[in-house]
Amino acid sequence: MPKVQINGIDLFYDIKGTGEPLLLIAGFLCDHAYWSLIMPSLTSQYQVIRLDNRGMGRSSAPETPYNLKQMASDIAALLDHIAIDKVHLAGHSMGAQIAQEFALAHPEKVQSLMLLSSLAKGDGLFNSIIETWGDLPSNVNLKLYEKVVLPWIFTDAFYSIPGMIEGLIEFAIRYPFPPATHSLYHHSRAMLDCDTTNRLQQIHCPTLVLVGKQDILTPPKFSQQLAQGIPNAELVVLDGGGHGFLIESPDAVVSAILNFLRKLKPAYTNFGF
Numbered sequence: 001m002p003k004v005q006i007n008g009i010d011l012f013y014d015i016k017g018t019g020e021p022l023l024l025i026a027g028f029l030c031d032h033a034y035w036s037l038i039m040p041s042l043t044s045q046y047q048v049i050r051l052d053n054r055g056m057g058r059s060s061a062p063e064t065p066y067n068l069k070q071m072a073s074d075i076a077a078l079l080d081h082i083a084i085d086k087v088h089l090a091g092h093s094m095g096a097q098i099a100q101e102f103a104l105a106h107p108e109k110v111q112s113l114m115l116l117s118s119l120a121k122g123d124g125l126f127n128s129i130i131e132t133w134g135d136l137p138s139n140v141n142l143k144l145y146e147k148v149v150l151p152w153i154f155t156d157a158f159y160s161i162p163g164m165i166e167g168l169i170e171f172a173i174r175y176p177f178p179p180a181t182h183s184l185y186h187h188s189r190a191m192l193d194c195d196t197t198n199r200l201q202q203i204h205c206p207t208l209v210l211v212g213k214q215d216i217l218t219p220p221k222f223s224q225q226l227a228q229g230i231p232n233a234e235l236v237v238l239d240g241g242g243h244g245f246l247i248e249s250p251d252a253v254v255s256a257i258l259n260f261l262r263k264l265k266p267a268y269t270n271f272g273f
Contacts, residue, residue, distance in 0.1 A: 006077035007070070009060035013051040013078055017043030020111070021084050022261075023075065024050045027093030027117075028133070028187050029149065029179060031057030034092065037250035041258065049087070051078060053098070055183030066186040068094075068194050072102035079109060088261060090114035092246060093218065094187065100196045103203050112264055113207040113230075114257060117215055117243050119222035120229065121195040129217065134188025137181040146172050152217045153244035168247075200229030207233040208260040210253070212241035234260065 003010045014032055022042060026034040032050035035042075042048045052059040053071050075098070079087065088111050091099030096118030103110045122130065129152065136145055146169045151159075159165055172178075207230045211223035220237055227235035236256050241249035 003058065004078060004081045006081065007054075007074055009054050009062060009074070011051060011054065011060070011074055011078055012058035013049060013082075015047065015049050015082070017046055017048045019046040021087040022046040022048050023079075023087040023089050024048060025075070025089070025091035025095030025098050026050075026053065026056070027091070027095040028130075028191065029056075029184065030092075030095075031059075031177065033057070034246060037247060038254040038257070041254045045258070046088070046261075049078075049082070049084070051075065052177075053095070053187075055187055056179055057177045061180045061183045063182055064186075065189065066183075067190045068098050068101045069105065071098045071190070072105055075102055076106050076109065085109065086111050088112045088114070090116065090257065091118065092116040093118055093243065094191050097191060097194045097196075100200075100203070101194070103205065104196070104199055107202075107204065110205050112261065113203065113205050114210065114260065115207065115223070115226055116210045116253070117212065117218050117223075117245065118209075118226065119218050120197045120200060120225055122192065126218065126222075127192055130188050130191050134185040137179075137184045142173055142178065143169060153242060154248055155212075155214045155240075155242040157240075158242070158244075158248045197225070197229065200226065201231060203230045204232060206260075206264055208256070209233050209235045210238065210256050211236075212238050212243065212245040212249070214240070214242045215245075217243040236260075 003012050024035045031052040055061045055066055086109055089099050096115040103113050209223045209227040211220050227233040238252050245253050
């Protein structure tokens, strides 16, 4: 799997499938593998590009602070490197914050935008949670960190599945590319510094705003704000799933994504020729 040197870092990326390019941006604490459960459905119809944001997975993790505009610039440089001019762009949580910055900085490169479980700006509760998530890794081990984070990500129904949460924690502990402590701090501060509220009206591409009804980290009110602010946005609220619906409700998520993308394809009329 390839890496490219851009903007002073090594950026890891992965390309699978054929069709129109679809680029996926993962969120806080996650790398490209977070999209794995919906990849088969996407790669059967699209050329899917995933990456590890700077500070995550197999990409470089500089000690210096990160910001979301910088991470959007990393994506622009990646697209230039692989010679792709325009993409459908999807991001989850922090990844959707990056996607907003990318769409604002490079509107000519975005065919459509999908913002999953995201926000334009955090409120007091959200900011307090994210600040804590950035501070904690230097004070607790990974197992305890996951135990603190996961209740904000998954629903009670998901917690009620025997062994599910324990299995996710064990997976995180054994994962060969864990995030560095300083990366989580820098990512958390990048999220806190982001505010697209007064710029949303500048996003003019077709946009899907998707959120789980039971999302307690980025509740539907944040997605409603995004959909109201972006001129061509469609809001979809899924009945099942919380913030981590890419893991908890992957079928519903990929169905919503594909339905949205399908509506963008031109309709051809059969004239009987």
